[in-house]
């Protein structure tokens with residue numbers, strides 16, 4: 004398989020989608036090839052989670068999702084590039100090169116699973132494991148013109164997921180082919196004794212249940228770019244043509260999702276990151292004659308990126324005694340309110356539908372001019388379903404005048420992945436995906 008290795012290296016030179024390429028001479032004997040986001044631990048293989056602080060970390064175990072793919076006969080060909088610890092929407096917070104969009108190299112692949120979406124886009128029938136906390140599967144899927152599925156929280160074990168926000172993290176799948184996603188979801192799903200939050204009740208059943216009616220929250224369409232608005236409207240017409248009932252509704256709770264998410268996520272992430280001090284994982288090459296807090300300070304100052312430091316400060320502040328009720332506990336109550344507003348709508352409809360992102364992938368020069376708050380608010384459509392733990396999927400649904408892809412996001416009730424997969428397969432038959440030109 005020297006050939007495969009050479010091909011992947013060539014692709015990587017152009018797109019920077021992998022942080023490690025692992026294809027070896029046995030790859031030809033495997034039933035299928037897959038990649039995994041570098042936030043999933045892989046045995047004996049460097050796992051950096053987009054961070055310099057983890058350079059050199061070789062886990063002694065596989066994440067359950069990776070282990071299950073291997074047990075099914077899969078070969079891991081590479082670990083994909085990402086924003087540091089999953090913090091970002093454009094994969095520009097990676098110190099290991101920034102993944103480039105296969106439709107335009109001047110633009111982002113989205114984030115934080117940007118490398119995964121890039122691999123899914125350029126390698127035909129490839130299946131990539133990603134992780135979503137607040138949109139990191141659907142956002143890059145939308146920007147790279149592929150399908151991206153986030154299952155119900157607990158459907159897939161989090162064992163071996165390097166934690167961002169534990170109550171939010173979910174392992175998902177990306178591919179240019181919806182049938183591949185339907186094929187591999189059952190393989191990675193199921194209760195795992197190593198993750199007490201994983202669950203097999205109810206069982207994943209792929210029975211071909213359909214989506215017959217969708218609710219579109221009109222207030223979610225404010226502030227869309229012109230292209231996304233018209234692409235989305237055209238998709239609504241296609242849905243009606245497929246016999247799906249489309250009803251416009253309002254969902255006022257959506258506007259609280261971003262503030263609640265960024266409090267919950269940074270609170271959880273800031274505690275998780277406390278373990279990275281240059282002693283246990285990754286880099287441990289500091290000056291041991293220093294006092295312990297100077298030693299820790301040195302590592303964290305030197306090897307965490309700016310966005311990671313921002314989230315540690317924000318999350319630590321939100322959890323401080325005296326402020327906890329005002330921020331963290333309140334955000335948890337807001338989260339419950341958002342869950343019940345979805346539940347209410349899903350009594351009447353099979354799914355809630357919005358565009359995935361408010362715009363097509365931005366250029367890198369545009370991203371560098373965005374403030375953190377502008378960049379956080381880009382997640383306003385992907386964050387709500389992630390807060391609820393409900394399964395959701397981004398499917399490619401259009402292209403702008405420059406040929407840049409856009410996606411729409413479908414959310415069903417907890418454990419209703421079957422409907423998403425059935426929908427994606429039907430959508431695949433009516434919507435013509437334009438694959439990017441790849442120099443292979």
Ligand code: GLN
Nearest residue numbers: 089090091136137138139
């Ligand atoms: N863009 C969101 C954030 O930066 C979501 C990231 C994610 O899902 N890991 O938090």
